[in-house]
Amino acid sequence: MELPAIPNRIETITAFKQNSGMIAAVLPIHYPRSLFRAFDVLPVEVWGPPGTDVSHGGAHLQPYVCSIVHNALSFLKKGGLDLADFIAVPHTCDSLQGFGSILLDFVKPKQSIFPLYLPRGNRPEDLRFLTEEFRQLYRHLSGLTGKKPSEEILLRCIRREEKADDLLRQLYEKRQKVSLSNYSFYHLVRTREYLPAETFISIAEKVLSRKGFDNPKGTAIILSGIVPEPMEVLTTITELGAAVVADDLACCGRRLYASGKSEQPFRRMAERILNAPPDPTRGNSLEERKQYLLRLADQTDARGVVFYDVKFCEPELFDLPRLRAKLKAAGLPSVQIEIDLNDPLSNQIVTRIGAFLEILG
Amino acid sequence: MSVSATLKYMVNVNIIGKTALGWQRRRAEHSTFSSSKWRTDILSEPLRIGARTKELISLHYLAGRYANGHRPVAWVTSGGPVEILQALGYYVLYPENHGALCGARRAVVDISTEAENAGYSRDICSYARTDIGSVLSGKTPVGKLPKPDLLLACTNICQTVLHWYRVLADHFNVPLILIDTPFVYDEAPDHAIKFVRRQLEDSIPVSEQVAGKTLEYKKLQEVLQLSKDATELWLEIMGRGKQHPAPLSVFDQFIHMAPIVEMRGLKTTVDFYSQLLKELDERISKGIGALKKERKRLLWDNLPIWYRLRYLSEYLAERGIAVVASTYTNAWGELAPLINVDKPLDSMARTYLYPILNKGTKYKLNTMRRMVEDFDLNGVILHSDRSCKPYSIGQVDQRNRLIKEYNIPALLLEADHDDPRAYAEEQVASRLAAFMEMLED
Numbered sequence: 083m084e085l086p087a088i089p090n091r092i093e094t095i096t097a098f099k100q101n102s103g104m105i106a107a108v109l110p111i112h113y114p115r116s117l118f119r120a121f122d123v124l125p126v127e128v129w130g131p132p133g134t135d136v137s138h139g140g141a142h143l144q145p146y147v148c149s150i151v152h153n154a155l156s157f158l159k160k161g162g163l164d165l166a167d168f169i170a171v172p173h174t175c176d177s178l179q180g181f182g183s184i185l186l187d188f189v190k191p192k193q194s195i196f197p198l199y200l201p202r203g204n205r206p207e208d209l210r211f212l213t214e215e216f217r218q219l220y221r222h223l224s225g226l227t228g229k230k231p232s233e234e235i236l237l238r239c240i241r242r243e244e245k246a247d248d249l250l251r252q253l254y255e256k257r258q259k260v261s262l263s264n265y266s267f268y269h270l271v272r273t274r275e276y277l278p279a280e281t282f283i284s285i286a287e288k289v290l291s292r293k294g295f296d297n298p299k300g301t302a303i304i305l306s307g308i309v310p311e312p313m314e315v316l317t318t319i320t321e322l323g324a325a326v327v328a329d330d331l332a333c334c335g336r337r338l339y340a341s342g343k344s345e346q347p348f349r350r351m352a353e354r355i356l357n358a359p360p361d362p363t364r365g366n367s368l369e370e371r372k373q374y375l376l377r378l379a380d381q382t383d384a385r386g387v388v389f390y391d392v393k394f395c396e397p398e399l400f401d402l403p404r405l406r407a408k409l410k411a412a413g414l415p416s417v418q419i420e421i422d423l424n425d426p427l428s429n430q431i432v433t434r435i436g437a438f439l440e441i442l443g
Numbered sequence: 444m445s446v447s448a449t450l451k452y453m454v455n456v457n458i459i460g461k462t463a464l465g466w467q468r469r470r471a472e473h474s475t476f477s478s479s480k481w482r483t484d485i486l487s488e489p490l491r492i493g494a495r496t497k498e499l500i501s502l503h504y505l506a507g508r509y510a511n512g513h514r515p516v517a518w519v520t521s522g523g524p525v526e527i528l529q530a531l532g533y534y535v536l537y538p539e540n541h542g543a544l545c546g547a548r549r550a551v552v553d554i555s556t557e558a559e560n561a562g563y564s565r566d567i568c569s570y571a572r573t574d575i576g577s578v579l580s581g582k583t584p585v586g587k588l589p590k591p592d593l594l595l596a597c598t599n600i601c602q603t604v605l606h607w608y609r610v611l612a613d614h615f616n617v618p619l620i621l622i623d624t625p626f627v628y629d630e631a632p633d634h635a636i637k638f639v640r641r642q643l644e645d646s647i648p649v650s651e652q653v654a655g656k657t658l659e660y661k662k663l664q665e666v667l668q669l670s671k672d673a674t675e676l677w678l679e680i681m682g683r684g685k686q687h688p689a690p691l692s693v694f695d696q697f698i699h700m701a702p703i704v705e706m707r708g709l710k711t712t713v714d715f716y717s718q719l720l721k722e723l724d725e726r727i728s729k730g731i732g733a734l735k736k737e738r739k740r741l742l743w744d745n746l747p748i749w750y751r752l753r754y755l756s757e758y759l760a761e762r763g764i765a766v767v768a769s770t771y772t773n774a775w776g777e778l779a780p781l782i783n784v785d786k787p788l789d790s791m792a793r794t795y796l797y798p799i800l801n802k803g804t805k806y807k808l809n810t811m812r813r814m815v816e817d818f819d820l821n822g823v824i825l826h827s828d829r830s831c832k833p834y835s836i837g838q839v840d841q842r843n844r845l846i847k848e849y850n851i852p853a854l855l856l857e858a859d860h861d862d863p864r865a866y867a868e869e870q871v872a873s874r875l876a877a878f879m880e881m882l883e884d
């Protein structure tokens with residue numbers, strides 16, 4: 083089944099700017115979309131992008147930094163982020179910390195930079211801290227845009243994002259019924275990286291209102307890692323006879339934010355991020371990650387996990403040996419694939435995934 | 444805590460260990476024959492304090508060997524707020540220091556391979572790999588490491604420690620205290636300081652529960668005072684590098700820094716550094732430098748290359764190059780003024796937020812520039828450390844700025860702090876040779 087027409091990044095950015103909105107380029111992973119939107123700023127995420135000429139990044143970064151960061155810096159220096167008015171850098175890992183610091187201190191792009199620290203736990207003090215961090219971001223945005231959105235506007239923006247996220251959740255829940263190919267499903271899910279919530283809502287509603295879906299065909303698997311790039315890997319998985327029925331990807335499933343409870347906007351934004359599915363960059367334990375993956379497998383009848391990770395990504399690499407052993411002990415086998423955003427999908431990767439699927443039978 | 448473990452500890456550590464190690468030290472101190480393996484034709488005789496350093500480190504690991512069952516044991520990250528644990532009587536182990544020791548003793552490849560065979564990637568920090576390999580195999584050059592009852596990870600050096608300590612927490616199934624210190628891009632905002640303070644406060648009941656005793660405020664103040672004293676002394680020691688010739692090199696600092704990292708808050712550490720300072724002052728009064736002939740002076744940035752300390756030291760000394768200061772060793776001294784014993788938790792919150800590794804790339808560049816000026820240096824070697832991203836990212840720009848904007852010769856040297864497999868001697872030698880030429884221009 084085909085997807086409804088979806089505007090691409092450039093079309094979306096151009097249209098938003100034409101309506102006198104502004105753009106924030108946002109690095110991975112977690113940040114409060116609604117806070118930007120309350121200032122009429124559209125966050126557009128930068129996950130690399132893949133296939134960038136990395137020589138520009140190489141003038142600032144050593145080769146042992148992951149390709150997400152290398153590419154983002156190259157992309158910025160090549161003018162790829164020229165349409166952005168701001169750049170937000172969540173403190174996701176040591177590499178993004180360095181990236182934010184280099185931008186502020188040395189690269190100094192024309193855009194204002196917002197670093198954003200994300201606490202590594204879900205304790206009461208983490209909630210308090212993150213609430214204050216968002217309040218500080220509000221003050222920065224206010225200073226730069228001259229706007230002071232009221233609590234009511236903030237809450238309205240939060241609820242709109244919550245509605246979009248709820249529909250995203252429904253898409254995942256009905257993944258078994260929404261008969262989209264692996265590629266199309268993730269193409270749709272990943273539009274959350276740049277579409278305004280209202281546009282995403284209308285597309286998601288259209289897809290969800292369709293009738294007569296088939297179950298996806300093939301061996302059910304979970305995809306874990308940072309980002310499914312090159313996206314062609316999803317088509318390859320289909321061709322190899324498997325269906326990605328759930329994911330634990332940083333750009334997708336780890337951001338299935340539930341609605342917040344508080345009526346205080348900054349706190350509610352913080353609650354949403356802190357209560358998201360387990361994510362090593364937010365400090366979740368191995369046990370939490372194991373339980374989450376087993377639950378996903380249980381709900382979707384997934385028979386194995388493909389850990390699809392970016393080379394040099396420490397947050398992912400540390401967990402894998404024990405996490406995979408725990409899953410194996412619980413009857414959920416896995417395979418580990420390492421990619422560089424700039425490499426085409428290699429035969430070796432295709433063979434490894436194929437061999438894994440054969441084992442799953 | 445068990446009576447038999449205490450008995451074993453008393454006999455093996457307090458009686459046999461202390462006596463034997465004390466005797467070994469005295470013998471080394473009084474020996475007229477130099478046992479140094481380092482080249483004394485180009486380097487001065489090693490510092491006499493070396494015998495004491497060896498004694499302290501050996502005793503520390505010996506105490507660790509018998510600690511389980513006798514004292515609570517905590518494994519802590521190198522920038523972690525250790526004072527609360529010291530005040531509660533914990534035996535504190537720093538896996539990073541153990542990693543450094545494994546590096547210096549060339550045991551890393553063997554131990555790290557154990558972790559790699561278990562699935563840990565060679566792309567993760569080599570300290571972490573060495574530690575995990577040691578945990579999985581029991582291999583260590585120090586005999587045996589105690590099992591932790593508590594883990595404490597403080598993110599003020601990197602986020603890597605969070606991931607590493609979660610693996611340890613899962614393996615040992617013990618509580619993990621996280622002290623999360625928001626990165627300071629410029630100045631730490633108020634809410635970040637409060638955040639760290641609250642976490643320190645919350646760490647107390649957990650540490651008390653594991654230790655089975657209550658923290659005495661007075662004891663905490665005492666420990667904090669000792670910590671401050673030792674840190675101030677360390678700062679003074681490094682400051683002696685400003686002398687011409689410098690009485691100690693960074694290679695000496697790397698060797699003698701273990702107590703400031705893993706024994707902060709102890710009286711022995713204060714005594715140790717007082718003695719070292721005295722020895723340096725003696726050297727200064729006699730005009731003795733770390734090198735027999737000091738022609739040029741450099742700054743070292745980033746962690747040491749533990750497995751090639753001697754090679755680098757001698758290679759440079761042969762050419763009259765003294766490396767007299769380092770941003771790395773400086774990190775354990777520069778925060779001394781922030782410690783305030785009258786406000787333990789408030790001052791700890793600030794102190795532990797501000798290490799150089801928790802501050803922006805520009806701050807590090809400014810620190811390098813300031814040190815070049817203060818120590819009257821001719822250039823900088825920036826060790827681009829493959830598996831320590833937080834320290835290394837930013838170095839390319841820092842090097843470029845040092846050269847272009849401040850006219851300071853600077854070299855980026857690719858290696859790894861602990862893993863010799865990421866080190867190419869020929870390449871290092873040729874890069875150093877080219878840099879030496881530049882220094883002569």
Ligand code: SF4
Binds near residue numbers: 174178395398
């Ligand atoms: S891929 Fe990993 S290391 Fe790279 S930016 Fe993302 S979380 Fe950080």
Ligand code: SF4
Binds near residue numbers: 833860
């Ligand atoms: S990554 Fe660097 S700062 Fe962190 S533990 Fe390893 S060596 Fe230390």
